[in-house]
Amino acid sequence: MTDATLLDDLEARGLVQDCTDREGLAARLADGPxxxxxxxxxxxxxxxxxxxxxxxxxxxxxxxxxxxxxxAGGATGMVGDPSGRSEERNLLDDATLExxxxxxxxxxxxxxxxxxxxxxxxxxxxxxxxxxVRLLDFLRDVGKHVTVNTMLARESVKNRLASEHGISFTExxxxxxxAHDFLRLEEDHGCxxxxxxxxxxxxxxxxxxxxxxxxxxxxxxxxxxxxxxxDGTKLGKTTGARIWLDAxxxxxxxxxxxxxxxxxxQVGQFLAQFTLLSLAEVAAVLATHQxxxxxxxxQRRLAFEATALVHGPxxxxxxxxxxxxxxxxxxxxxxxxxxxxxGREVPAVAVARAELEAGIDLVDVLARAPxxxxxxxxxxRALAQGGVYVNGERAEDGRSLTSGDLLHGRYVLLRKGKRAxxxxxxxx
RNA sequence: GGGUCGGUGCCCGAGUGGCCAAAGGGAACGGGCUGUAAACCCGUCGGCUUAUGCCUACGUUGGUUCAAAUCCAACUCGGCCCA
Numbered sequence: 001m002t003d004a005t006l007l008d009d010l011e012a013r014g015l016v017q018d019c020t021d022r023e024g025l026a027a028r029l030a031d032g033p034x035x036x037x038x039x040x041x042x043x044x045x046x047x048x049x050x051x052x053x054x055x056x057x058x059x060x061x062x063x064x065x066x067x068x069x070x071x072a073g074g075a076t077g078m079v080g081d082p083s084g085r086s087e088e089r090n091l092l093d094d095a096t097l098e099x100x101x102x103x104x105x106x107x108x109x110x111x112x113x114x115x116x117x118x119x120x121x122x123x124x125x126x127x128x129x130x131x132x133v134r135l136l137d138f139l140r141d142v143g144k145h146v147t148v149n150t151m152l153a154r155e156s157v158k159n160r161l162a163s164e165h166g167i168s169f170t171e172x173x174x175x176x177x178x179a180h181d182f183l184r185l186e187e188d189h190g191c192x193x194x195x196x197x198x199x200x201x202x203x204x205x206x207x208x209x210x211x212x213x214x215x216x217x218x219x220x221x222x223x224x225x226x227x228x229x230x231d232g233t234k235l236g237k238t239t240g241a242r243i244w245l246d247a248x249x250x251x252x253x254x255x256x257x258x259x260x261x262x263x264x265x266q267v268g269q270f271l272a273q274f275t276l277l278s279l280a281e282v283a284a285v286l287a288t289h290q291x292x293x294x295x296x297x298x299q300r301r302l303a304f305e306a307t308a309l310v311h312g313p314x315x316x317x318x319x320x321x322x323x324x325x326x327x328x329x330x331x332x333x334x335x336x337x338x339x340x341x342x343g344r345e346v347p348a349v350a351v352a353r354a355e356l357e358a359g360i361d362l363v364d365v366l367a368r369a370p371x372x373x374x375x376x377x378x379x380x381r382a383l384a385q386g387g388v389y390v391n392g393e394r395a396e397d398g399r400s401l402t403s404g405d406l407l408h409g410r411y412v413l414l415r416k417g418k419r420a421x422x423x424x425x426x427x428x
Numbered sequence: 429g430g431g432u433c434g435g436u437g438c439c440c441g442a443g444u445g446g447c448c449a450a451a452g453g454g455a456a457c458g459g460g461c462u463g464u465a466a467a468c469c470c471g472u473c474g475g476c477u478u479a480u481g482c483c484u485a486c487g488u489u490g491g492u493u494c495a496a497a498u499c500c501a502a503c504u505c506g507g508c509c510c511a
Contacts (some may be wrong), residue, residue, distance in 0.1 A: 125471075186463090256462080260464060261464060261465080262465085263465060263466070264465055264466070264467085265465090265466075267465090292463090293463070293465075294462085294463035294465085295463075296463065296464075296465080299463095299464085299465085307450090323464085326464090327464055360476090363477095375474085375475065375476085376475085376476075377474085377475065377476075378457085378472095378473085380478075381457085381458075381472060381473080382457080382458060382470095382472095384458090385457090385458040385459060385472070386458075386459060387458040387459070388458095389442085416457090416458080417458060417459090418458095418464060419464055420457095427481070
């Protein structure tokens with residue numbers, strides 16, 4: 001891919017919502033490799049799929065020969081971004097932040113090549129240059145170039161000013177820190193482009209202005225659209241299950257399943273945005289999918305590609321394999337090896353052989369698996385509503401588990417609803 | 429510092445002494461229909477060996493009362509206005 005087509009490719013993938021100067025940036029990209037950055041704040045010890053989108057854009061630039069910088073925002077994370085927030089954030093303490101940054105770095109490295117050097121990317125933490133900045137210097141060197149009028153005009157600030165919770169000076173200052181980051185990266189690494197979600201638009205612009213005012217040098221911002229729900233409404237940060245890149249928080253199987261359940265209306269968009277398939281391949285997959293949407297060819301491919309990027313091809317294949325067993329034929333006919341494979345992917349539930357021999361209330365077992373039921377009450381409810389299945393067969397209210405339910409003498413497959421599974425493996 | 433308004437279940441939000449585990453909406457969950465989809469319909473949605481029962485819960489602590497999310501006091505956190 002040549003530089004001239006990179007922007008077109010991104011646009012075709014639906015990854016360009018706004019650009020400060022599309023023409024100018026295209027010309028700059030045609031001129032040679034550019035250094036660009038994408039920042040994530042370490043608000044948790046794992047990134048989620050929203051960040052994955054950004055990392056993949058970084059990767060696309062890298063694959064096109066440009067030099068990516070991934071910024072873990074130790075400093076900005078300390079302050080809290082007011083964007084998209086209705087109220088003040090809770091601040092994180094140093095130790096938590098430190099651990100979060102460390103965890104996030106590892107995740108970034110899986111997507112972007114951070115080996116440094118000519119083409120290799122760079123990983124930076126803005127605490128490195130923010131921590132020792134003196135207040136007076138900051139006010140003079142950064143603050144002097146920004147008017148409060150502009151800051152107040154930002155959508156995120158306006159919303160917070162209108163809300164009953166207000167906004168603290170700390171969060172108000174966030175955009176200055178981010179602008180300062182861009183300035184420092186421009187000075188130290190010749191970074192000329194910042195990418196981010198359109199919710200970061202205002203914050204990102206600050207850096208462009210600052211660089212122009214301080215150095216009279218150009219800089220660009222490229223923003224992709226925010227992820228939306230299938231019906232076009234905004235995908236709330238707090239609503240809906242967050243899908244994490246960390247395997248402890250979201251298992252590879254669960255991650256795979258998330259993509260598997262993608263709405264038909266979004267699967268094409270996601271294939272373009274969350275995989276590295278070429279647009280021609282995406283179109284081919286979609287064409288096959290259209291022939292028989294029920295086979296979920298596109299979802300299957302999306303799930304595999306995305307899971308492979310985050311957890312590796314082996315994990316992706318294992319998740320795909322387990323999915324086929326669970327959503328395929330009658331589990332009572334599944335070979336022991338298949339059940340063993342399932343056991344590595346779905347949550348385990350502990351049951352003792354003695355309990356089965358004596359016969360144990362199914363409700364008690366369900367309540368032991370948080371994925372199936374959060375309490376006995378919930379377990380009873382699910383059972384009463386006909387939503388519980390033992391080895392693929394709907395369980396009656398009052399059902400007990402006994403040795404007779406064992407498959408291959410050691411497994412019992414439990415399911416709630418259509419897709420929540422847990423496996424009891426008694427061993428041999 | 430003064431005044432004033434407010435802190436309710438996952439989220440938003442009603443409730444101003446008993447009829448309150450607390451309206452309504454959203455999210456979520458189960459069933460039906462399906463394609464592990466969409467739309468739609470029905471149901472559930474604090475916990476407990478399912479109970480006209482007990483426990484926990486309406487910022488915190490204490491008080492008034494037969495009875496408090498509701499009244500009083502102190503504290504605490506937040507908004508707004510004034511200085």
